[in-house]
Amino acid sequence: MNNNFFKLLFAASLSILAIDNSNAAEVNLLNVSYDPTRELYQEYNPVFAKYWKAKTGDTVTINQSHGGGGKQTRAVLEGLEADVVTLALAYDVDQLYQKRKLIPEKWQSLLPNNSAPYTSTIVFLVRKGNPKGIKDWDDIVKANVSVVTPNPKTSGGARWNFLAAWGYALKHNNNEEAAAQTFVTQLYKNTAVLDTGARGATTSFVEREIGDVLITWENEAYLVLKEFGADKFEIVTPSLSILTEPPVAVVEDIARKHGTTEVATEYLNHLYSKEGQEIIGKNFYRPTDPEIAAKYAKQFQPLELFKVDKLGGWNVAQAKFFADDGIFDKIYAAGK
């Protein structure tokens, strides 16, 4: 009697523990994103919710978290339960696999264009009339120029900024790394403040009127003109910049736990749709859909772009420039 009862009690215990209490009718998603994408997702999220409702009848509410890309990655690794991440660079997303296996190893191949629904680049924003006559990277390392750029330790955009400057310096110094390091050292010596994220840097430059030039995302620069007026600021497109490819991913481990895998996947897929690409173009990102890209091409200035692959790819770049005791730590300490 006792053995049978034991088995029954054990089976009952397992049944109770196996209760699945996910609820698909009303779903919440958390999108953990980098700093300047607030306006993009403010516009995209209700559009996707409407699309999802029409498709499935379910109501989806998307909550956003924004901040410096590096900081956001750390937050997810430390327990912030993101269903999706839409971050500034592939290295940050990849950390979710490397450190905690929250996403599959081949995550970048799961969506088109290496999981980047849009691209962008790095430009300069100056005050109207361009009082310091800034035309290219050489001008921002001059002694009398004050620069605003975020901290590469916390901001994904800041790392793109650094690599863009480095790439330019290499090209104009016969690929000599020492010269590039001198160049970038002077740039950070000219830096007035190092905000934690791209949006903070915009605030410092635009609202606090700090600095002569802001190095920022192309979309962020256009947004400033739109919101604060083209009579107050100008965009200066450098001769050479870096092609930024901010990727997106479903955090599968967490989405599975929340029962949101299907809606999270479709949330990112829909960024590639015509509807999603239109919103991307309207918010000054460069769409990857050729038709929509052609439609919005005129709003961007042409410039020469290089990819991060030229510097060895993100794993090499992160270790060389931005890891502890990397080149950034050395030049920032030297510039203080």
Next chain:
Amino acid sequence: MKPIQRTALASVINLILLGMTDVQAADSQALEKRIRELEARLEKLDKLSAISNPSPLLAKPAVAPEVEKLSKKVNTLERKLEIQDEVSTSSLKSLPVFEAGPEGYKISSSNKEHQIKIGGSLQTDARFFIDNDKPNFINATSTPFDNLQQRQARILIDGYAFKDVNYRLQADFANANLLPDAYLDYTHDSAASFLVGKFRPGISLERLQGDSDTVFSERSWPSALAPNRDVGIQIHGGFTKPGYKAEKVAGAIDTKNTFTYQVGLTNGSGDAGNPTTAARDTDNNKEVHARLFAKPFEHSGYSWVEGLGLGLAGSFGDPKNQTLSPQATLSGLNTIVDYSATRQGTVTANGTAHRIYPQAYWYKGSAGLLGEYVFSNQTLLSSVARSKGIQQDNRAYQIQASYVVTGEDVTFSGVKPIQNFDPSKGKWGALQLAARWSELDIDNRTFTILDPTKSVYRAGAWAVGANWYLNRNTTVRFDYEDTKFKGGAGTLAKVGDRPEEKVFMTRFQLAF
């Protein structure tokens, strides 16, 4: 420069100085130095302005760009401090939280998903037996001596991991059984939680009360006829009335929800059983127990009955060759039923055993009542007459009442004084008075095996007590108990009654 401009600029500089925090000390020193330099330059410019232009309305144009430059520098410094502040605050948010107080010492993760709490208890007793030097004690089974005893010296580690995996580890250095409690309790749902390890099985109401929360220093006989601890699994949960939210409660007892249950399967440690860590079960048979408890008038608005709790518990097992624990007097802790003192051979529990425990309590304000009755049946087998098992029907009950004369509420979880003991401020803590009656009846058939001159067949005890709560953690208890017996002395030819035991005890207790 206009005085108001100078004042505004100086105020900004001062605000920057005031806004600095300790975390920014290293950088702030550099910033402070820079600000002083700017202030000095500002003062110089001010003097230049005053000498060359007595009228404040006519500032020289040559000074303005310098002021604008300084203004920009101050802006930049301000922004740098804001960023530093943002980074510091963000770092502080991820730090664990440490708390120390009457509940013990707690460390919790910043996201509240993990916690460890360290507590403990110390109980030091003094027992003084009245008339124990009289001649009639010479023939008693045991002669109780006045004694001082370290009753408990425990360290308790409680906590949870990932919110729902609760644990308890309790070590007692004052007793032979080093590890009274060691269990995990998965409490994902208030309706059903899964506890596994060594714990108090949900049977006796008073046994489930915390050792530091009981009204008397020692529990009564119904507790002694249930296992003290056992190793096994227990499913438990709680429900509440519509309109109220049930709480997830970890551990062996749930005092928060209106309706609670426990259902468990254990090795079956026997009456007053408390297996050591190394102990193994001696047979394949297990014991099941179940308990239901309800506070049916909770949230009813009828204040006189809101604190009424009613329950029924029971257990069923079929032990084989299980050693039987002795029974003792309540406050005196002297053995009064000794299963090792037999007429011949040895005796073990061998065969079916069951217990039924109706139980109740009532609390209203400073007054409290608790009562429990047990019907206990087990099968005893003598090593000499192995074919003849005897059924032993034992009974025990208790009723206790208490009142906190200083006005604090009494609950199942004890008394929390409103004012801590501090005689210099005329504060004396809380005082609770209590009374109890308890009886133990051992089945007469037992004495076909046990020696009736060494074990009593009936004991009845009345007790009065006073508990002085100095603060939430410290209590001084005073108990007096008078126990009368039937049997347990004399000779086999003429069994007599064990002498009455009168004991006064005091306990100094710290629990946190």
